[in-house]
Amino acid sequence: MDSIRIKGGRPLHGTIPVSGAKNAALPLMAAALLTDEPLRLTNLPKLADIATLRSLLAQHGAESENGDDTLTIQAERITSALAPYDIVRKMRASILVLGPLLARHGEAVVSLPGGCAIGNRPIDLHLKGFKELGAELRLEDGYVHARAPEGGLRGGLVRFPLVSVGATENVLMAATLASGETVIENAAREPEITDLAECLIAMGAEISGLGTDRLVVKGVSRLHGAEHAVMPDRIEAGSYAVAAAITGGRITLTRARADIMASTLEALRAAGADVVEGENEITVARDSGPLTGVDIVTQPFPGFPTDMQAQFMALMTLSNGASMITETIFENRFMHVPELSRMGADITVHGASAMIRGVRQLTGAPVMATDLRASMGLVLAGLAATGTTTVNRVYHLDRGYERLEEKLKACGADVERVRAG
Numbered sequence: 321m322d323s324i325r326i327k328g329g330r331p332l333h334g335t336i337p338v339s340g341a342k343n344a345a346l347p348l349m350a351a352a353l354l355t356d357e358p359l360r361l362t363n364l365p366k367l368a369d370i371a372t373l374r375s376l377l378a379q380h381g382a383e384s385e386n387g388d389d390t391l392t393i394q395a396e397r398i399t400s401a402l403a404p405y406d407i408v409r410k411m412r413a414s415i416l417v418l419g420p421l422l423a424r425h426g427e428a429v430v431s432l433p434g435g436c437a438i439g440n441r442p443i444d445l446h447l448k449g450f451k452e453l454g455a456e457l458r459l460e461d462g463y464v465h466a467r468a469p470e471g472g473l474r475g476g477l478v479r480f481p482l483v484s485v486g487a488t489e490n491v492l493m494a495a496t497l498a499s500g501e502t503v504i505e506n507a508a509r510e511p512e513i514t515d516l517a518e519c520l521i522a523m524g525a526e527i528s529g530l531g532t533d534r535l536v537v538k539g540v541s542r543l544h545g546a547e548h549a550v551m552p553d554r555i556e557a558g559s560y561a562v563a564a565a566i567t568g569g570r571i572t573l574t575r576a577r578a579d580i581m582a583s584t585l586e587a588l589r590a591a592g593a594d595v596v597e598g599e600n601e602i603t604v605a606r607d608s609g610p611l612t613g614v615d616i617v618t619q620p621f622p623g624f625p626t627d628m629q630a631q632f633m634a635l636m637t638l639s640n641g642a643s644m645i646t647e648t649i650f651e652n653r654f655m656h657v658p659e660l661s662r663m664g665a666d667i668t669v670h671g672a673s674a675m676i677r678g679v680r681q682l683t684g685a686p687v688m689a690t691d692l693r694a695s696m697g698l699v700l701a702g703l704a705a706t707g708t709t710t711v712n713r714v715y716h717l718d719r720g721y722e723r724l725e726e727k728l729k730a731c732g733a734d735v736e737r738v739r740a741g
Contacts, residue, residue, distance in 0.1 A: 357545030
């Protein structure tokens, strides 16, 4: 397996263009199954997860053609309702084909998903939503077997007991082709869901309530093709913003949207970083002065994102005083703590909370990445540490960060990929 070697201690200065958002691109790609016409996505990042979902869509009969940062997908015919284990196990977002297949094709057989080992992420909320739309469901041999009633899915009231981004996206896509009106209550409010809804509207869907926790969908008989630009990746932007703060540098993030990063930027300011918001760009700097400990609690949007928790923890390891990070979204998302401790961090975990006591300096060490965002947290720690840090299992990083080494090198980082074998 490849690793990334970092010689730390250099303040980063420069400009980084923010890529399209992985967490927006994946449901947008799945939405292509809702129509027999082409869906053209622009500002699409080149990531392992994108390639995985493209393979899955091909399994269902979709043809795709990619350009520099574009992908055109056309599922003229659904040739298979099966989403097999060999593909789905690689990525949890594969479950997002379930709603579109059920709505357009009338049936779906989808393997229970895999993905990062950051805790239990059951799909019961997805299934609850589909039941409210009239689907018949059964679990058998590790697969979800779903079938729409005769005449197709029908509108209904879907009230989620917990906020779920994936379930909201899946049910939203299915509801666009259901007969009648569907109301989704306690819907997730993440910007990626609004991005999906805007694409579906461009395809002919009727959706209201964008950006709120109550979405109303009036089903239509068919959707058509469209062109849609994937929104910028707020997690990638936040990660590089932390890179500026943790190394005492200055980075301008172009193609970034401050309006969807308010909680992250607020936490960075509280920690001692200077943040300047411009039109489609953000500049983050810490030219002088110490880092300050900040307490955070991960929450659904607009709260502090769980996908920024590991990166912010890396920042807090070098703060003055103590900070407390409480994880409320996933129960097993502190697996990076032992690795940060190997680098000299002082972190104590109590249940869902981690107490971080800032140290004067981190020291480079070999560390093991356990999931996508933990990987980035370790890279950030390595950028600030003295000596050399080697981050192993970087295939996690390839799932969510486009051209990572290139972007960091452009800002002065001493970082290189070490190829396996």
